[in-house]
Amino acid sequence: MLDAFSRAVVAADAKTGTLSSSEISALRSFVSEGNKRLDAVNAIASNASCIVSDAIAGMICENQGLIQAGGNCYPNRRMAACLRDGEIVLRYVTYALLAGDASVLDDRCLNGLKETYAALGVPTTSTARAVQIMKASSLAHVNDTNSEAAGGKRYRRMGSAQGDCSALTAEAASYFDRVISALS
Numbered sequence: 078m079l080d081a082f083s084r085a086v087v088a089a090d091a092k093t094g095t096l097s098s099s100e101i102s103a104l105r106s107f108v109s110e111g112n113k114r115l116d117a118v119n120a121i122a123s124n125a126s127c128i129v130s131d132a133i134a135g136m137i138c139e140n141q142g143l144i145q146a147g148g149n150c151y152p153n154r155r156m157a158a159c160l161r162d163g164e165i166v167l168r169y170v171t172y173a174l175l176a177g178d179a180s181v182l183d184d185r186c187l188n189g190l191k192e193t194y195a196a197l198g199v200p201t202t203s204t205a206r207a208v209q210i211m212k213a214s215s216l217a218h219v220n221d222t223n224s225e226a227a228g229g230k231r232y233r234r235m236g237s238a239q240g241d242c243s244a245l246t247a248e249a250a251s252y253f254d255r256v257i258s259a260l261s
């Protein structure tokens with residue numbers, strides 16, 4: 078498992094070289110933008126159960142066969158496994174975002190997941206849909222663009238300092254996309 082720092086060390090060592098000035102400057106901005114990153118991780122982690130349950134509910138709402146006999150969220154044992162998998166995926170996305178590196182997500186969550194799902198008959202298109210909804214809702218929490226109209230009683234504004242979060246948002250989005258492409 079690597080993070081932004083150990084990734085730079087491994088890359089430099091592979092070239093038998095010292096860290097280049099561009100690598101150092103990338104790490105300098107990783108540090109100087111660190112609070113923003115922590116706010117983003119917190120925005121996702123502290124809303125995780127809402128993000129997961131909303132995404133799985135949305136996925137089922139769009140495809141109700143999942144909770145009928147023969148569907149992969151039926152009976153409750155499978156529904157519970159599905160909710161748990163949503164939590165696992167979101168948790169590893171937050172780890173990757175914290176570390177600034179996808180390796181923890183790849184090695185500990187995605188490696189072999191497609192094969193496991195194939196063996197168990199878990200539909201990957203539905204899983205991908207749930208991950209897509211988790212992505213939309215997580216990015217809304219990171220940017221505080223979630224609306225009271227969509228959130229209802231559960232609406233929660235993070236109220237973090239406002240600023241340019243475009244790079245961080247794109248990075249977070251890439252981890253969700255990585256999950257979707259690992260399954261397809």
Ligand SMILES: CCC1=C(C)/C(=C/C2=NC(=C\c3[nH]c(/C=C4\NC(=O)[C@H](C)[C@H]4CC)c(C)c3CCC(=O)O)/C(CCC(=O)O)=C2C)NC1=O
Pocket residue numbers: 133143148149150154155156158159160162163165166185186187190193197199200201203204207
């Ligand atoms: C640390 C990383 C890690 C991951 C990622 C993981 C996933 C994982 N999900 C599983 C099952 C499962 N996963 C689902 C998920 C779903 N079914 C659906 O219809 C939906 C599309 C979807 C939810 C979005 C279901 C229903 C099962 C149980 C399948 C069965 O037993 O028939 C299993 C088989 C063992 C078990 O049931 O616990 C694994 C290993 N386990 C891990 O340890």
